[in-house]
Amino acid sequence: MSTSATLSPSGIPGLDNVLQGGLRQGHLYFIEGPPGTGKTTFGLQFLLEGLRRGERCLLISLAERPEEVAVIAASHGWSIDGLEVRDLVNPHEVHSTALFDLSETALDDRVQAALAEIDSLRPQRLVLDTLAALRIYSDHPSIFRRHVEHFRSKAVELGTTLLVTDEASGSPELHPRSLAWGIIRMEQRVSDYGPSRRWLWLPKLRGQAYVGGYHDMRIETGGLRVFPRLEIGRSTAPPARNDLVSSGNASLDTLLGGGLERGTSVGLIGPPGCGKSTLASRFALAAVERGERVVFYAFDESLATLRKRALSQDLEIDSALASQRLKLRQINPGQAAPGELARELAEEVDRHQTQLIVIDSLNGYFQAMPNDPMLNLQVHDLLSYLSAHGALTLLTLAHPSPLNRQQGLPVDLSYLTDTVIVQRYFEAYGTIRYALSVMKKRYGDHERTIREYKIGPGGIDVGEPLTEFRGVLTGVPEYLGEHQPLL
Structure with a gap:
């Protein structure tokens, strides 16, 4: 049963101010952005916040092996002890048949393996990293969308807050963004001098007030940090003195x-x-x-x-x-x-x-x-x-x-x-x-x-x-x- 009225704190400083509380349980969120914008770090930070709160947390990795995930975590001074990590980087051995193309069978095999892991652990927080690793197995938008629907349905059934990272590249038809309850877009721009500038924004968030527009972001040792855009209308300051x-x-x-x-x-x-x-x-x-x-x-x-x-x-x-x-x-x-x-x-x-x-x-x-x-x-x-x-x-x-x-x-x-x-x-x-x-x-x-x-x-x-x-x-x-x- 979904607990969509409950908000899960993200664990990312400043982001919950943008979200006006956090992410709703029992829903699917896409964390989008080009390579290097911090999507995996985002997912790890979200899961580690769940561990800190005593929740069951699962990372299903389709791009990095567990030892690579551990290296990423260590670079921020984090320990992933207690975090369930499932490695689906290597495809299961499958055979082509007269009825199914090899890639279609491989996609179904990976999705079923991931769903089995979710059923076994029944996590309260789940990160699937990354959707782009599944997209390479499908050229059929309707089939790919159906597989993503399986993940969303499972999140609703278990009341799991599900984050799916995605590069959002390639054909728009293979990006079932309409299935997401919310989308967080991460971007960066490299200037002629100095470090790159990073920011995030929310193209979509259902049933929840949030701070719109671009919000500057920094990746540093310790993870992501978001600097919410100032909202003048939300000021609750006492009246200014006139002296x-x-x-x-x-x-x-x-x-x-x-x-x-x-x-x-x-x-x-x-x-x-x-x-x-x-x-x-x-x-x-x-x-x-x-x-x-x-x-x-x-x-x-x-x-x-x-x-x-x-x-x-x-x-x-x-x-x-x-x-x-x-x-x-x-x-x-x-x-x-x-x-x-x-x-x-x-x-x-x-x-x-x-x-x-x-x-x-x-x-x-x-x-x-x-x-x-x-x-x-x-x-x-x-x-x-x-x-x-x-x-x-x-x-x-x-x-x-x-x-x-x-x-x-x-x-x-x-x-x-x-x-x-x-x-x-x-x-x-x-x-x-x-x-x-x-x-x-x-x-x-x-x-x-x-x-x-x-x-x-x-x-x-x-x-x-x-x-x-x-x-x-x-x-x-x-x-x-x-x-x-x-x-």
Whole structure:
């Protein structure tokens, strides 16, 4: 009798979040994907989770021998003691007759042998690896479909959760996908540089809510790990506080209309070397001083460089790190998948109640999503998720300057963020100086002035509004008044 109302946890971190619980007992699932995408690892991980729960588990191997299965398991640090493994790699000796083709007889022989093993053990979890090894024996879609129906019927009869791996290659007629209760598709893409990117998605899942779309995936020692796509509508976060966050600098807070609102996102934009990271660090350390948790993601420079620069500006970064309220995280864009990064950021606010997040820089974050046409939407969803949890997110973004070759901004920062703070160079009295202004603030008022600032001990020192200059935004201002002292 089927127990289809019961869900079996997959044992794969993150996948049950996608499945909204697990896989239904008494049903057939196809695990599809090209060679090398992790189908066998998926099956083993599912079976070992069953063993951990005291269930009877059976692997029927049609592609690897038991000793090869043991090698795969050992590479992940797993023991398959207690797992029933049946080797049907070698065909049974059969003879051609006048009525049946040899391949047809071999297919029937293997299917009957597999069904006999299932009847004998009556497993609660069963993996058949792989359907492609049976397909080579049949050129008749109706006959092949009937054999797959035997496996499905047996799973329903015994209440067994049955996973069948398949490459899903060749003629579509030989892929009886309509028999499956659900299909999990695994894919990978090799880029010009760095590791391949892996993901999975569900083309089909009956009678069960699930998270649609692509979900990044990683194969590492210990098995598969899935990073579910963020769903903004499912957020159960408490309402964000509306109080203002201070930078710790009175002049800067005045420019910002008192500070930055919690639960918003802020873009710090400017050419390289104008102090975007320093400004972000000033907000981060002010939050630490208030007893808040801060995480700083560095994409463009090493943590040693970030710390050295902070110390040169008398920013108390070491004491913040010692308090464990500041976490520095260095990210290599060539090694990180966008879904993995988004899930890690989500866990910061879900699990650790992080109040301030710095992404330095957004340019580096984008390198983790090369050639992604949905870049704006992915980042927008991430920032919306963080905002819904009351976190203040600061993102630095370098725009074109004489120091880089960037032809244009990779995203629309005004669309993504609630506040935009612009930093720039300008020339005055024969020297290069720095100007700061708030170009946009979605919530609350702010100064419409342009202020000079300089970087020194304590980070950023913000001066008075540049009221007697015209054209500061162009970088070559015109002085209109009497001599005005600058910083």
